[in-house]
Amino acid sequence: xxxxxxxxxxxxxxxxNAVNAETLFSSNSLTxxxxxxxxxxxxxxxxxxxxxxxxxxxxxxxxxMFVDRIDAKADNNAPRHKETYGELSARLSFDYAFNHKxxxxxxxxxxxxxxxxxxxxxxxxxxxxxxxxxxGLGSSWxxxxxxxxxANLYQVNNELADNDxxxxxxxxxxxxxxxxxxxxxxxxxxxxxADDHAxxxxxxxxxxxxxxxxxxxxxxxxxxxxxxxxxxxxxxxxLDNESVVSAIIKVYL
Numbered sequence: 001x002x003x004x005x006x007x008x009x010x011x012x013x014x015x016x017n018a019v020n021a022e023t024l025f026s027s028n029s030l031t032x033x034x035x036x037x038x039x040x041x042x043x044x045x046x047x048x049x050x051x052x053x054x055x056x057x058x059x060x061x062x063x064x065m066f067v068d069r070i071d072a073k074a075d076n077n078a079p080r081h082k083e084t085y086g087e088l089s090a091r092l093s094f095d096y097a098f099n100h101k102x103x104x105x106x107x108x109x110x111x112x113x114x115x116x117x118x119x120x121x122x123x124x125x126x127x128x129x130x131x132x133x134x135x136g137l138g139s140s141w142x143x144x145x146x147x148x149x150x151a152n153l154y155q156v157n158n159e160l161a162d163n164d165x166x167x168x169x170x171x172x173x174x175x176x177x178x179x180x181x182x183x184x185x186x187x188x189x190x191x192x193x194a195d196d197h198a199x200x201x202x203x204x205x206x207x208x209x210x211x212x213x214x215x216x217x218x219x220x221x222x223x224x225x226x227x228x229x230x231x232x233x234x235x236x237x238x239l240d241n242e243s244v245v246s247a248i249i250k251v252y253l
Contacts, residue, residue, distance in 0.1 A: 026056040028253040033226060033246045040233045040242040042081060044072035049246075061093040061111055089115040091138045091152075106141050113138035113152045130159040134166060147172040147185075161235065162194035181210035181218065186226075197235025204228050208250060222250045 033049040053066040065088045072081035091111035094102045102110050115134040136154035143149045154166045172185035186205035193199040205227055212220030230242035 022059040024057040024059065027054070029053045029250050030253060031248055031250040033248045035244055035246045037244050038077070039228070039244050040230065040239055041236070042070075042072060043077045044081060045075050045077060046073040047071070059093075060096045061091045063091075064089045084120040085118070087115055087117050089113070106143060108140040108142055111138035111140070111152075113154065115152075115154065128160070132159055133157040145173060147174050147183075156191070162196050164194045164197075165192040166190065179213060181213050182224075183208050183210070183222065191235065193235075198232045198237035200230065200232040200235050202228070202230045202233075206248060208248065220252055224248060 029052075031049075031051040031053065033051065035047045038045060039047065048071045050069045050071075051066055054063070055065075056063050065086070067084065067086035070081065070083045070085065072078070074080040091113045094100075094110040094112075097112070113134075113136050117130070117132040117134070119129045121129050134154035134156045136152055138152040139150060141149045141151070149171045150169070152168045154168070156164050156166050158164065167190045168187060170185075170187045172183060175182040175184065184205060184207050186203075188201065188203045190201050191199060206224060208222035208224035210218055210222050212218055212222070224247075226246045226248050228242055228244045228246070233239055233242050
């Protein structure tokens with residue numbers, strides 16, 4: 001897969017979406033994350049991450065987008081680090097594209113799935129900015145107790161590394177008791193090995209409490225923790241496994 005094929009696929013997806021498009025839900029949020037211990041590779045003690053996030057569902061499929069602004073203060077471990085990293089994902093429903101239900105058992109739908117990964121990093125001694133393009137097959141599932149559950153299998157065109165295959169699973173599991181509303185959500189990514197990098201696995205769940213619900217404004221502000229477990233981070237073979245808990249606050253706009 002090359003960039004031209006990726007752009008043609010996204011263009012076809014968008015042109016189909018323009019016909020009889022209907023928005024089913026839309027959510028925008030701003031998150032602040034503060035680490036409690038050192039990450040791998042980026043080993044600064046004090047790291048602040050601000051994330052702008054959008055998610056929406058449509059009769060033709062769905063869209064997910066986020067932009068991270070990472071600010072790591074200089075210390076004895078590492079110099080100051082600033083980076084903007086973002087992803088834009090869109091999925092086109094088979095049901096919509098072919099006007100035919102493909103659901104079977106717990107399987108709700110299949111999708112043509114595309115993602116663009118972008119980094120502005122410009123630090124030659126550490127890494128540099130890149131554009132990666134992912135194209136593949138997505139799916140959504142109905143699993144008891146889960147608000148949503150999806151999986152995408154991509155062929156990845158990496159700008160700075162050999163191409164590989166990536167599996168991404170996303171999920172959301174709400175827990176409600178009385179006025180207490182919890183959400184456990186997140187994702188895991190698995191990427192295959194290639195000649196210049198090892199296979200890596202990243203498990204990244206969040207557990208957040210709905211603070212706004214106590215004041216009559218549910219889903220306005222949540223707070224909790226995020227856990228990052230990453231084996232062979234960035235495909236670096238033999239790197240110590242990352243295991244970091246961060247505090248987070250998420251405000252819905």
